[in-house]
Amino acid sequence: MNTNKLKLFLLLVLGAVILSACSGSRATIVNTWAGLSADATQAYLASGSHVYAVDVQNGTEVWRYPAEVDTNLIFNSNPAITPDGQLIIGSEGNSHILVSINPETGKDNWAAPFTGAKSKWVATPLILNEIIYAPNSDGFLYILDLNGKQLQDPIELGGALWSSPVTDGTYLYITSLDHHLHIIDLDTMKLSEPVDIGGALPSSPAVGENGIYVGSFNSNIEFVSASGQNEVLTTSPAWIWGTPVFNNGALYYADLGGNIYSLDVASNRQNWGDVKPDGPIVASPLIVNDSIYFVTEEGTLVAFDVDGKTVWEKTVGGKLYTTPVLSNELVLVAPYQADFSLAAYDLEGRQAWTFTPEK
Template sequence: MKTNRLILFLALALLVVTLSACGGTPTAVTWPGLAASGDAAYLANGSVVYAVRLSDGQQLWTFPEKPDAKLTFYANPVLTSDGQLLIGSSGGDHSLFLVDAANGQSNWSFSGAKDYWVASPLVDGNMVYAPNADGSLYVFDLTIPGQDKLTDTVQLGGKLWSQPVMAGGRIFVASLDHRIHSLDLKTLKEMNTTFLGGAIAGVPALGEGQLYLGSFDSAMVAINAADGSVAWTTPVKSWIWGGPLLAGNTLYFGDLDGNFYSVNAADGAILDTFKPDGAILATPLFLNGQVIFVTENGSVYSLTPGQSPLSLEKLDAKIYTAPVSAGDLILVAPFQGDALLVALDKDGKQAWTFTPQK
């Protein structure tokens, strides 16, 4: 898919999410969310979240038990320390659910947001920091009994599509209105705001005193966490949708024009570039000394730092979701493919595939 066509597709996908948030019937028109922990993977796909056994790819449960037209799931599920899943819906009721990861039963829900959940929440112990597309960061304390676990609502402005990150007593929240907000962890007071040249949809990477993030103005940027000043900016060929991977002193990321970059985290110098077979939206994965990344054309690549990438697998589908590790397995969630989830071993061979039960 050419870059302009991809941007059009992304715009249409975002429009569908918006319409579903206004009460339309949800369909799996955008790519799924994925997480894994213990012996299961959790796949958010359209109106259902699936739990899949990692040993053989068998379905364990679905949430809800039967599809509900009011619910639409795209954000990556997030596990809490006590074995529960936080799952946000882009459906018409704007619900955030806390689900038992063992059986898929809902233990709690929050319906006070005014828009859809695209970003995953940040979990810190018993505290949850959940950014919503209404421009607010909702803060919950899971130790509070009953339904009312909301402790704070921080209004930040633009739509929030990126999972927050935490470092040095600060919470950093990126928005589609080109801003990075730095909040004091204890007071939630805004300490500083950094304005970039484009929207930020990916999760920032954290280094020693710096945040690294890409934006829709075709640049990778390093920001000093202490004061929000820009340390360096590296222009690239096209939009950066996903967040970068920081491995050692090197950043790895791709752009919508299908370029994959290795960049020195210290000064932003481009160390190497590679042109695979399609656009790159997803954040790479670091596993067993390898950088794993995926393309829109369905390819899974493995890169040994300092060498040329190798193609591990080519799926007959598009891949926009970031790959996830589960032990030695690489989990890939295709879009518009025959299977909803594919598990690859370390050599790139398929261990199993998952297709929902009828």
């Protein structure tokens, strides 16, 4: 798929969710990529009707939630893992529930799911100090305790909220598809004046020193301070979907044109020359030790060193839109429209296993 076709696909997905949020439509998006997270022993794959727990040692299914298909439930976001051992995930289906799953058993933790939201759950909640901060496509931030009870009235931010909040310990930073970045003081829960970034913001910012870095559909990478002052650092030739990753003074990110970047934030200069694998890039990078992993729409997983040199490259298959995750020294990738739903590669690029859910 070329960049223009990918943009059209992404706009259709964005438009469907925004129209649903605005109109209260019960239409369901099922043609989208999976959500993925992992702990040391299990991967958690949110793919359509189920959330699957997969043993990372051998790629076998441990459980699925719900055990039987519920046509009102659709799961595609990255499950959040709480410090006390819960999986928190919301449904994109007709039933806009937020649930807590026991990762050992695959059963509900809460007696009843949270049902206060008015639209689809696309964003992964942030868990901080035993509080769940859960943005919804209805434009509200819901604040719950670890038992699923609301701690205060939801905060209206506006637009469709698709990305997980991030925090520097003092402030919450939340992006919206309506082009705005929102900053909330964690002590007072006071909302600052929204920062207009000038393009849709489907992914989270990256926390840096004294502020955050954000990419958007205006193709810029911008630095925003906690006080809301923003500065354009660099412009790419295509939209930026994935969350940048800040590591050791460098900001790693990619655009829908398939270009990969390493920006030295101190000098505001690019560390790498022309690095462009084989197709558009939607997912965020994964950094493990001195390697940076990117996945492309063409179904390729590529490992780079800190100088931008290719360490290894593997054809996974399907289309790769989901950000890879690390578990037990394995890089996990979840292809879209492939013969399997999840694959694991060791840090040398050898495939360890693939997982396909049984019917």
